[in-house]
Amino acid sequence: MARQFDFDICVVGGGGHVGFPLAVAFASRGLRVCIYDINAAVVETINLGRAPFLEPGVAEPLQDALASGRLVATTDRAQVSVSENVVIVVGTPVDQYLSPDPEAVPRVVGELSDLLVPGQLVVLRSTVFPGVTRRVEKLLAPDHPDVDLAFCPERIAEGRAMTELFTLPQLVAARSEQARKRAGALFARLTDVVIELEPEEAELAKLFTNSWRYIKFAAANQYYMIANDLGLDFARIRDAMTRDYPRxxxxxxxxxxxxxxxxxxxxxxxxxxxxxxALGHSAMLVNEGLPDYLVRRMEQEHDLPSLTVGILGMAFKAESDDRRSSLSYRLKRVLAFRAGRVLTTDPYVADDPELLPLEQVLAEADLLVVGAPHAAYRDLVVDVPVVDVWNLLGEGSLL
Structure with a gap:
């Protein structure tokens, strides 16, 4: 007889930016979903009907799923065993030498191995180092020949999850036809288009996608520096390049x-x-070097040691509360050495005790820098210079 499971899906690491909206999305489609996360505070927040971070559109389906009993969050790892599909969402960290840790996902799978049972489908949802899926296959093979494995990378952008999970094609990759069909049927509950690949193809497809975006941003930032050094406004040039011109x-x-x-x-x-x-390394030099470039230009235009500089926005992107790897913090560190004082503010970030109210930063700053282009700053009227690489205020990006 077929095994009966308490949950259709268990999302391991389901309290994070990738796993949480995915769990809510599946629950909104009528599936029984368990979020397993080791962060007890996040689990409590979810069970109280609150999102652990800013994600537009998630509040109502979260509350509906909790009220109907289709969604629960827990720190009890035993719930993995009673879930038909186990979706693993953990990050692939980069160490202090800027080297990725390819063992991060296999390590988590190994820690869950004693909980896996025949008939389950394990889905790797993390962005992984090429070859990790094959490594996990070899890890599971001796003790779990009756557990299927698939790699289905996430494709959402933060802040758009509750739209993109239902509209973007899903990549589904597995070595066996059975695993591929099971994973395809699972993600077809969310979206109409499922694209099948081999695991190695899907691993590279995800990495190529992110690095391609990063390289495009680097091209724009390099163009900005070139134009700026020539005393020209890149925002005006870009508008001329892109307006009604598809190429x-x-x-x-x-x-x-x-x-x-x-x-x-x-x-x-x-x-x-x-x-x-080479392209990737060049992109990293350009993008990671932009805060330093801005400070050098500010030093040429202003007497920084005598000034108080205010940074508007410390999240890594607009309308987000996520400050992970935010270059606003790199800018803050460089300015702390070069300027008289540095003040920071953000309307969304809640876990930085050094942030000040916007009104105080505006009152005390001699020079402002737009760090994250939050919409709240778009209509500001200030009487001090503003470094606005984003052209958020519509006054150009020339520094």
Whole structure:
């Protein structure tokens, strides 16, 4: 007889930016979902009907899923055993030497091995180093020949999860036809289009996607520096390039290219190639160097040691409370050495005790820098110079 499971899905690491909206999305489609996370505070927050971070559109389906009993969050690892599909969402960290840890996901799978039972489908949802899926296959094979494995990388952007989970095609990869069909049927509950690949193809597809975005941002930032050094406004030039001209339409604006994914995944590709990913390395130099470039230009235009500089926005992107890998913090560190004082503010970030109210920063700053282009700053009227690489205020990006 077929095994009966208490849950259709258990999302391991389900309290994070990838796992949490995925769990809510599946629950909104009528599936019984368990979020397993080791962070007790996050689990409590979810069970109280609150999102652990800012994600538009998640509040109502979360509360509906909790009220109906379709969604629970727990720190009890035993719930993995009573779930038909186990979706593992853990990050692939980069160490102090900027080298990715390819053992992060296999390590978590190994820690859960004693909980896996015949008939389950294990889905790796993390962005992984190429070859990790095969390594997990070998890890599971001796003790769990009756557990299927698939790799289905996440594709959402923070802040758009509750739209993109239902509209973007899902990549589904597995070695066996059975695992591929099971994973395809699972994600077809969310979206109409499922694209089947081999695991290694899907691993590279995800890394190529993130590094491609990172390289495009680097091109824009390099163009910004060139134009700025010539005394020209890149925002005006970009507008002329892209307006009603399809061959330049995908050129992004200048700004901090940061966050927990793009830099890290470009580093993973650089590691895969043995350090020969020249485009990726160049992109990292440009994007990570933008805060330093801005400070050098500010030093040329202003007497920084005598000034109080205010940074508006410390999240890594607009309308986000996520400050992981935010280049605003790199800017803050450089300015702390060069300027008289540095003040920071952000309307969304809640876990930084050094943040000040916007009104105080505006009152005390002699010079302002837009770090994250939050919409709340768009209509500010100030009487001090503003460094606005994003052209958020519409006054140009020339520094």
């Amino acid at each position: 330049s339409a995908d050129l992004p604006g200048a700004g901090f290219a940061a966050g927990p994914c793009l830099f890290k995944d470009t580093m993973q590709l650089a590691s895969v190639t043995g350090g020969s990913f």
